[in-house]
Amino acid sequence: MPPTTPYDPVDQTGVVIEGLDVGAVVADIHEQGYRVVEGFLDSSLMQTIERAFNTEVMFTEMRAIGTSTGRTWRAHNLLAKTRAADPVFLDPRLRAIVDGVIGQYSQINIATLFNTLPGETRQALHQDDGLWPIPRPHPSFLCNVIIAFDEFTRAKGATHVVPFSHTWTKPVDQSVESIQVELEPGSAIFWEGGLWHGGGANTTATSERMGFFISHLVSYLRPSDLQLVSVPRDVVREMPKKLQRLLGYYPFGNGVDGRDPLDTLYDGIVVHPDARLAEHWRQQD
Ligand SMILES: O=C(O)CCC(=O)C(=O)O
Ligand SMILES: [Fe+2]
Structure with a gap:
């Protein structure tokens, strides 16, 4: 057995949080590459978030970026735009699942609303995880989730997944057999970054398929959506410490002039060199 490092996935065997057997969820993600968690968001939090998405984010921000059809609308960079979803990022079940899949030092890679429109x-x-040119097989470094805000039916384009494909080292043929994972509003599908998957076609005439996508990446790789740049520092300053860490304010290497990057939010980047020198990176939460 190789020695363990602080970056290894956390063993969540037997861990149950708020009635969810996190150990079993993590084991399924490691084994089959994905796992559905039913009723992940309760309806009152979902309503609050939906209201905020509709007022603060969606009407001004939803647009077709990142797709060629123009029939999937997305609102990116949610952590800069609303505080309503913060409880989801900090949810102890979500945190424990991510810790179990990619380790306790993770950062938010992407936080986006996906609305798959009729005709997509x-x-x-x-x-x-193909964005990072790391040869396969490799340890798990990306853990993603979509939380359904509408019903995800096959006709509306429920996500296709190829079970167990996260450990495959060769590209799949696009005609490989996949299954579509249907979700009730509030339910979530988690997957390991190597899993072959894709959004389905929305063949309905009028039904939209809104999902809340959160991607987590190990803290030592460069994220797809640069949270450190994307979320203004005065917004970050008001956040709970754990969320600040999750935006990438992690101690690493030389930190910022020997200091914890978090302290620079308050002290400024260039200060007296003795200011709040980080004692030891490993003691950081
Ligand atoms: O919308 C979906 O179901 C999946 C979308 C997706 O996998 C992606 O955009 O990377
Ligand atoms: Fe994807």
């Missing part, structure tokens, strides 16, 4: 075609099967 099927997305190509892909691996979300």
Whole structure:
């Protein structure tokens, strides 16, 4: 057995949080590459978040970026735009699942609303961790989730997944067999970054398929959506410490002039060199 490092996935065997057997969820994600958690968001939090998405984010921000069809609308960079979803990022069940899949030092890679509109075609099967040119097989470094805000039916384009494909080292043929994972509003599908998957076609005439997508990446890789740049520092300053860490304010290497990057939010970047020198990175939460 190789020695363990602080970056290894956390063993969540037997861990139950708020009635959810996190150990079993994590084991399924490691084994089959994905796992549905039913009733992940309760309806009152979902309503609060939906209201905020509709007022603060969606009407001004939803647009077709990142797709060629123009029939999937997305609102990116949610952490800069609303505080309503903060409880989701800090949810102890979500945190424990991510810790179990990619380790306790993770950062938010992407936080986006996906609205798949009628007429959208099927997305190509892909691996979300393909953005990082790391040879396979490799340890899990990306853990993603979509929380359904509308019903995810096959007709509306429920996500296609190829079970167990997260450990495959060769690209799949696009005609490989996949299953569509249907979700009730409030339910979530978690997957490991190597899983071959893709959004389905929305063949309905009028039904939208709104999902809340959160991607987590190990803290030592460069995220797809640069949270450190994307969320203004005065917004970050008001956040709970754990969320600040999750935006990438992690101690690493030389930190910022020997200091914890978090302290620079309050002290400024260039200060007297003795200011709040980080004692030891490992003691950081
Ligand atoms: O919308 C979906 O179901 C999946 C979308 C997706 O996988 C992506 O955009 O990377
Ligand atoms: Fe994807």
